[in-house]
Every structure is written in C-alpha cells, then in structure tokens.
Amino acid sequence: MALLPVLVLNSGSSSIKFSVYETGNSERHRLYEGAVDGIATDQGKFWIKDVDGKKLVDATPALPNRSVAFKLVADALNSEDFPSPKAIGHRMVCGGPTVQDNQLITPALIDEMEKYTAFAPLHTPIAIYIMREALKLFPGTPNFAILDTYFHRTMPEVVTHMPIPEEYSAMGVRRYGYHGISYESIIYQLQPNIPEKLIVAHLGNGASISAIRNGECLDTSMGLTPTGGIISGTRTGDIDPGILLFILRKIAENTESATAAADQLETVVSKRAGLLGVSELSNDMRDLREAIKQGNAKARLAVDKFTWTIAKWIGSYVAELGGLDMMVFTGGIGENDIDSRAEICAGLSALGIVLDAERNNVRGAATISAKNSPITVRVIPPAEDLIIVNHVLRLLGA
Ligand code: AMP
Numbered sequence: 001m002a003l004l005p006v007l008v009l010n011s012g013s014s015s016i017k018f019s020v021y022e023t024g025n026s027e028r029h030r031l032y033e034g035a036v037d038g039i040a041t042d043q044g045k046f047w048i049k050d051v052d053g054k055k056l057v058d059a060t061p062a063l064p065n066r067s068v069a070f071k072l073v074a075d076a077l078n079s080e081d082f083p084s085p086k087a088i089g090h091r092m093v094c095g096g097p098t099v100q101d102n103q104l105i106t107p108a109l110i111d112e113m114e115k116y117t118a119f120a121p122l123h124t125p126i127a128i129y130i131m132r133e134a135l136k137l138f139p140g141t142p143n144f145a146i147l148d149t150y151f152h153r154t155m156p157e158v159v160t161h162m163p164i165p166e167e168y169s170a171m172g173v174r175r176y177g178y179h180g181i182s183y184e185s186i187i188y189q190l191q192p193n194i195p196e197k198l199i200v201a202h203l204g205n206g207a208s209i210s211a212i213r214n215g216e217c218l219d220t221s222m223g224l225t226p227t228g229g230i231i232s233g234t235r236t237g238d239i240d241p242g243i244l245l246f247i248l249r250k251i252a253e254n255t256e257s258a259t260a261a262a263d264q265l266e267t268v269v270s271k272r273a274g275l276l277g278v279s280e281l282s283n284d285m286r287d288l289r290e291a292i293k294q295g296n297a298k299a300r301l302a303v304d305k306f307t308w309t310i311a312k313w314i315g316s317y318v319a320e321l322g323g324l325d326m327m328v329f330t331g332g333i334g335e336n337d338i339d340s341r342a343e344i345c346a347g348l349s350a351l352g353i354v355l356d357a358e359r360n361n362v363r364g365a366a367t368i369s370a371k372n373s374p375i376t377v378r379v380i381p382p383a384e385d386l387i388i389v390n391h392v393l394r395l396l397g398a
Contacts, residue, residue, distance in 0.1 A: 003027065006392050007077060007085035007138075008385040011130045013122065014039045016069055020077070020085065021389045028386055032056070032082065036069040046072050048082075056081070066129060074137035085141055087396055089388040090131055091181060092145040093123035093226065097172035102150055102391045105131055105143040113145070116172060119225055122270060144395050146388045151180030154216040162224070175228075177220035179208045179331075182382040186328055187215050188390075189380055195325035199317050201310060202382070203340065204331030205283060207232035209310065211317035219320055221313055227270050230309045233283030236273040237309065244269070278302035285333045285340065307340055311347030318351060326376045327353070329368075335381050336363045345377060353377060 003022045010017045019033040030051055038044035044063030049055045057076060063069045078084055090105065096116025099109065110131050117124045134143050152175075160175045162168075179202040186200050198212040208229050210220040221229030223238070231237040248265050255261040276283040279302035281291055291299035318324045333340050338360055345355040354373035359366060362379070369377035 004086045005083040006389050007088045008388045010091040011126045019385045039063045039066055039069045070133045087392050088143045089146050089392040092127050093148045094120040095147050102146045105145050144392050146391045148178045148180040149176040151184045152177030152217045152220050159219045175223045178222045178226045181384045181387050183210050185383040185387045186380050197321040197323050197325045200328045202331040203333035205233040209313050211321050231274050234271045234274045234276045236269045275302045285337050307343040310344050324375050329379045330382050
C-alpha cells in the first residue's frame, strides 16, 4: 500500500496546531508538525518543523483573523514543499447528542454539530470555522470529525443522565465527558496490558479524570461542558448551582438582556475561575508553584483546592470501580508537575498508594509508584494526534 499523508488539525482560541503523518498498513510516522499562533495580533508566529526539530517554516506574519491564519497553513501544505494530505482529521470537542460517532465531515454534519455550540462554547465555534475552511481550501480531500466525546460513549445511563426535568434531557443535556482522545491514547499506549481497574487523570489547563474498566470508560468528571468536573486553570468545575444563580442575579442587576447576562456568567465560570480565580494570580501551574515558594497564600490555597479535589474525586472512582489496579497521570501538569503528583498521591495514601519520591522526580513517561505499592502509578504523555490518525485510517477503510 502506498504511504498516505494524513493531516491532523487541532484549533484553539488563538492558535491552530497541526501535524502531518505518513501512514501505511502499520506505519505511523509523524513527518511534520506546526502551528500558527497569536491569531488577532500584528505579529503572529507560523512555524513548521520536521521530526528532527528542523524548522522548515519560521515566520512572524500579521494574523488579523483566523481566516488569514488558516490560509497560511493550507497554502503551505498545498505547496510542492510538502506532501499534499490525502485525508484530514479534525479534533472536535463535542458534536452534541446526534453526532457521537467519528465520521466524514459534510456541510450538513457541520450544520448539525453547530446546533450544540453551547455544550462546548469555547471550542466548537472555532473547530466548525476551521472545518468549513478546510472543505474549501482542500477540495476533494476527505475530512473527518474525531470527537473527544467518543471514548465516553460506553458510560452507563446512570452516569450520563442528569437530575433535571426531562424536557432538558430531551434537548441533549447530559454528561458527555471530554479529553476522550487523550484517554484513548493512554489505553492505546498501555496495550496489550490494560489493567481491569484504571483511573486516568488528564491534568492540563483543562483538567478531568476518568474511571476506566477493561479499557472502556465507566465515568468521567467533565459533564455537559468542559467547565464541569474538577477545578482547572480558569474553570470552576462542579459547583453548587445556587452559586451560579447568585452570580447571575448580581450580573443581571447591571445588564439589560438575559443573553448578555448569560454570556458574562459564562466568562466568570469558564475564564475567570479555577486556579486563576482562587489565586488571583495565574492559571499556569508553573507560576503558582513559584508564588508558593515566595509564600503566596492564595496560590497555596488554589493549588491545595486543585489537588484535594482530585484526590477526593479519585476516591469516589475507586468506589465505583470496586478497587484500583493502576493510576495514570497525563496532561501538562500530570506530566511535569512533580509536586502536584506527590500531593495528590499523599491524599490517597489510605488506598495504599505508595509513591517513590525519587522515581517521581521526573518529567515525562515513568512508573512513579514504589515497588511495594499495591497500585501502580504511571506518567504517560498523551498521543492525541496518533489516535486521530488511526480513526481517520479506519474510517477511510485504509
Ligand atoms: P496542557 O493544557 O496540557 O498544555 O497543560 C498546561 C499546564 O501544564 C499549565 O498549567 C502549565 O503550567 C503546566 N505545566 C507545563 N509544564 C510544566 C512544568 N514544567 N512544571 C509544572 N507545570 C507545568
């Protein structure tokens, strides 16, 4: 079989990240990765590098909008300098209740997913914009939506159903769960020795935890939106609904329309809360650890809230799973923040978890539990692009 270049697109609020894989029957080689960063600024960054880290493109273009940014990517990848992609995989956070399977993107599919923008308001509009552009700028190339919710489709109804009036459940309000592509990539990397009872903590700027039985998701902390679950960089996680009502009423005192008030509430719970809200300093764990060293009490409280909540949530998942064989840390904090891992595991000592301080003193993949720990604790970086490529090839029937 001829090798097939597959493009993976992962768009954020101010950047478009991408990678190109060369694929065959069992080959999956990343050829290039790149990004356009600083969208909506005069001096953005556009780079593409090969697997050896050599920069093939390194530019600082003006990036007035996302359209200009994506055209740079499309023009480069459609030029003779790069193999033109034969298929494109888009990371899609949420497709709503009617789009739960990874599938070929058509204009009708995009319209359907757009109805549920409110379920991932920070992610969906951007991904949808890029999908529409990709259909135009890579004509004739099949594009596929690869969903973060797909991994969580195995959760039982008792977990997905929300305790709300039925009319809202009928509108698609339920637990979807996110970071699914990351979780899939952990299972992929654990093969063939997938533990029966596994908990994975994806701790990045957005953070979530999943309880996984025999490789299938049983429960996950994020709910209808990526704002639910555990506290993360700028998001509340689950909170008393009365708090939302209190804040909404306060906002409404000075706001004319209900929609404007809801938008402001959205900003409060999704962009101004979490580690940033409590510390009043930063959503970045590195800044908070530095501030703690300087004796900053608010940074200490924010981080304590983070690790405490995670340990509490993991405890409840151990109960759901009926025990625990392995715990995996992943995501920027999970991979790199030695102190967070130590603090979370200290909160779980009642479960018998024993961390080896020396083994934990690493960044990147490692087993960090002590030899005598009945529960293995590992650090595994996610490989999300690889999972997207695998889904694209499966859907292509390649
Ligand atoms: P992600 O969203 O997965 O890229 O993760 C972002 C989070 O990882 C931020 O809170 C960063 O502060 C954190 N992070 C990245 N590198 C480090 C590091 N070396 N030490 C501590 N935290 C880190």
